[in-house]
Amino acid sequence: MRTGGTEDLGRIVMVVPTYNEAENLPWIVGxxxxxxxxxxxxxxxxxxxxxxxxxxxxxxAADPAVQVVHRTTKAGLGAAYLHxxxxxxxxxYDVIGEMDADGSHQPEQLGRLLDALHDADLVIGSRWVPGGSVVNWPLRRELLSRGGNLYVRLLLGVQVRDATAGFRLFRRATLEKIxxxxxESTGYVFQTDMVTRALAAGLTVREVPIEFVERVRGDSKMSGAVAAESLRRITRWGVRERTAQLRRKLRG
Structure with missing residues (x-):
């Protein structure tokens, strides 16, 4: 069994978006x-x-394996990842990953995602598959996340349990095919957008269980307004897709 081996995956980089993470960044990069x-x-x-x-x-400056991109404005999580x-x-790079800077995605669990990428195009570190968990989340937030992901599955017809998760690995060819x-998604809905695009392109998406740990330093960027906007956008996508399915059925 592989244990996080990277030798046959090529060059790998983790993209870490930041906004006011001065307390967390050296800790998580280290x-x-x-x-x-x-x-x-x-x-x-x-x-x-x-x-x-x-x-x-x-x-x-201290580590040649670390690079920095400076953006002048806060344009949203999706915009930062796209850049x-x-x-x-x-x-x-042959493999391009995502992870948060606040410690919620544990680098010690990245090996699980690397293992799974050997037979997948996109791997997601999932909170909501068997073996996955969250730490220090209030019940309200857990219900919101679980309910949001259920809504995504029902409305968009995808089988991914944690389509909103942000601990991921993409093969280069996956991003090129997408x-x-x-x-156009720039906010948190970007994560769901990328999953649905990968599945629509016929690519293999795998989920592996992770333990998601709520940040202990700094302020969360997630808010009720952000979650509501994500749900509105997903609803528009779902209605559009269901309408297209109905039209195809009527023509067929």
Whole structure:
């Protein structure tokens, strides 16, 4: 059984978007570099006013495996990832991953995702498959996440249990087939968008269980307004897809 081996996966980079993560970034990058020394790090900072960008520059100056992209405005999680993906693709990486900077995604569990990528196109670290869990979440937030993912499955017709998860690995060919230039999602709904695009392209998506740990430092970027906007957008996608299915059925 493989145990996080990367030798046959090619060059790997984890894209880490940041906004006001000065307390967390050195801690999480350090853990990642110790746990997976063959994996590079690309920090994408959205002009953090707390000095996160300067801290990222210091990390990059001390470690050639760490790179930094500075953005001037906070344009949303999806926009930061799309920018990071384009930089990573241009740099020739074979595997491009996502993870949060706040410690909720544990670098020590990245090996599980690497193992699964050997026979998948996209791997998701999932909270809601058997063996997955969350730590220090109030019941309300857990119900919101579980309910949101159930809504995604029912409305969009996907079988992924945790379509909103942000701990992921993409093969280069997966991102190329998805056509990133056509992706318009900039907020948290970006995660669901990428899953549905991968499945629509006939690609293999696998989920592996992870333990998701709620941040202990800094403020969460998730809010009720952000969640509501995600649900509105998913509803529009679902209605559009169901309408298209009905039209195809009537024509057929």
């Amino acid at each position: 853990r990642l570099r110790v746990t997976q020394p063959d994996v590079d790090v690309l920090v994408v900072d959205d002009g953090s006013p707390d000095g996160t960008g300067a801290i990222a520059d210091d990390l990059a 990071g993906f384009s930089v990573a693709l241009a740099a020739g 056509d990133l230039e056509s992706v």
